[in-house]
Amino acid sequence: MGPMEQAREQLDPRVGETELPGPVAETAKFFADHGIWCLFGRNGKALSCKDAAHKRYRLGKRGIPLEDELKSFLGHYTDSDGRLCYVAVHCRGDQFLDIGKIRAATGGHGAIERLATDASDENEGLYGLINPFSLTAGVRDVPVHQLFDPCVLEHRGLPNTMMTNAGERTWSVEFHPSSVVHALGNQACLADVTENKAVRRSGPVTIGIITGNAPDSGIILWQYINRHVQTVLGDRFLGDLSYPPVSVRSVPGLGLSMELDKRSEQVWEELEQAVRSLCEEGVQILSLACHTTHYFTDRIRAITQTYGASFLSVSECVTQWARCHGVPELTLVGIKYVAGLGEWSAYRNLAEITRVQPLSEKGLKRIHELGYQVKREGASEAGLNKLRSILDSEANTSHIVIALTELSILLDFQRKPQKSTRVIMDALKIYAEEVANTYIGWANPRELS
Incomplete structure (x- = not known):
């Protein structure tokens, strides 16, 4: 289905909508003419980026992150030849535009002035309606140069799209920013036009x-x-x-x-x-x-x-957990290389934060054997019963930390949490x-x- 057809699907005949509003049709035509993907939607009347981000619908859910809403500014300036020029500037919704940088990006010839939006201005109603696709709806046929902050092109995780108005405050369009910038060709360029930069990422975090x-x-x-x-x-x-x-x-x-x-x-x-x-x-x-x-x-x-x-x-994660929760004492349950807190143990600094009760030699041996049993046989009720028996006989502290992954497998196998006066934490879960x-x-x- 093409952009024009899917936009028409958003019309609501119950309120007498039979034709696309002019600016929305122009937005649909932009995507159709350039053969790039988009998705139209409807939302409650939105008057700002924050308002719009709260009301947008994407992937069956209302509300998108503010950084996924496109912020747009439309202004004008006088160039060195005395000509009136228009510039549209776009960035992510969580950024703040820097007028000084915008001026520098346009050649630094004159002050950049925002087009007025009050009722006395001939451009009444542009606030909340500016987008890169249907600018002629507000500025008639005057050429507009478009600046995109590079942050707009960064991968911000799936679905890696942005949204903005489709030319009307109750219409939205979802799009891939890189495709739009490419489609605009010589009418657009990348420029650093924002104040303090948001966190930069070169791709999805893995x-x-x-x-x-x-x-x-x-x-x-x-x-x-x-x-x-x-x-x-x-x-x-x-x-x-x-x-x-x-x-x-x-x-x-x-x-x-x-x-x-x-x-x-x-x-x-x-x-x-x-x-x-x-x-x-x-x-x-x-x-x-x-x-x-x-x-x-x-x-x-x-x-x-x-x-x-x-x-x-x-x-380190467990040590930080014990510090943050003010754990007075704990039993660390694992094989001797871990629970022994000796030279082979990554947990040897834990005793600096809380009192760590050691397992007995018999307890360490039973844990070692249980670990091998889980390796061979997998999780079972018999294994769980052995673990409970070991904890009952070895641990009399207020907190118990399980630090053997085979025992984590047993805890995950447990159908219902057992009632206990002690706090039993799986270190793997803290991690x-x-x-x-x-x-x-x-x-x-x-x-x-």
């Missing part, structure tokens, strides 16, 4: 997950990340399009970390290859679904930093929430404001 000890732990980490993204975004959650892009490397060799003190260099060889592979692929946020191998955090960061990527440490928050902060900074 999360990397390294797993393998056990493979299911990466799946659970991914699920936890998605659940937290959905929770944080709330009403702004758009389903599939709101989930982060994720690349996964499942490395069976990470299973060797169950004997880290005897096989550390062999484990690192396996891990290093996965880290470099994901960084070369362009991952910006790297995570590792394995508590033991976070021992290599410094080595991992030495690689990620050269690619401009960020690696999150699970032990996932921080990964998700980091993604949202990079990909959608407005959500954390």
Whole structure:
């Protein structure tokens, strides 16, 4: 269906609409003539960018981020030959135009004055109606030079489109900015025309997950990340399009970390290859679904930093969680390389924040055996019962932190939360929430404001 036909589908005969308003028809003609994609819609009367962003409909949902609403300014100036010239300037709705920069971009000849919009002006009603497609509706046939701030062309995550009015305040059009700029040809150019720049991104932010000890732990980490993204975004959650892009490397060799003190260099060889592979692929946020191998955090960061990527440490996330929640004491449940807080443990600094009750030698042995059981047999009710038995006999602190991914698999298998006077936290879940928050902060900074 062409732009003109789909625009006509938005007419409401119940209120006597039978023909497209002139400016809307002109907008539809622009997209039809240039053969570029667009999507028309209707909304309540919108008088500003903030008002419009609140009322736009996209992907079956009312409201879009302010940065996805196109802000447009129409002004005039006198050039060096004394001719009256018009300029339209466009940026994202969350930006502020800089008149000084606009003047410089137009040659710096004269003051830039906004076209008046009060009732005494012949251009009455232009406020809230300016767009790049139907400018002749407001300025008649006077040529208009159009400036687009480069931020308009940045990828801001799916659906990677912007919206603006279609020439009337109750009509919207969704479009790809790069296609519009290209279609305008010599009538448009890119220019820095805004004040303080918004966060710049060169493309969609991607999360990397390294797993393998056990493979299911990466799946659970991914699920936890998605659940937290959905929770944080709330009403702004758009389903599939709101989930982060994720690349996964499942490395069976990470299973060797169950004997880290005897096989550390062999484990690192396996891990290093996965880290470099994901960084070369362009991952910006790297995570590792394995508590033991976070021992290599410094080595991992030495690689990620050269690619401009960020690696999150699970032990640092748990330490921060304990600090923020004022946890007075906890039992750290994991194999000896983790729960022992010795030289092989990434959690060795946790004791500086809270009192950590150690597991007994018998408890460490039972946890080690249970980890191998889950690797072999998967999650089961028998495994859950063993975990409960270990916790009952080993942990008498107010808080328990599970720091073994095989036990995370068991907790995820649990059908109903067990009643307990103690707080049982899965470190993998704490980690996932921080990964998700980091993604949202990079990909959608407005959500954390």
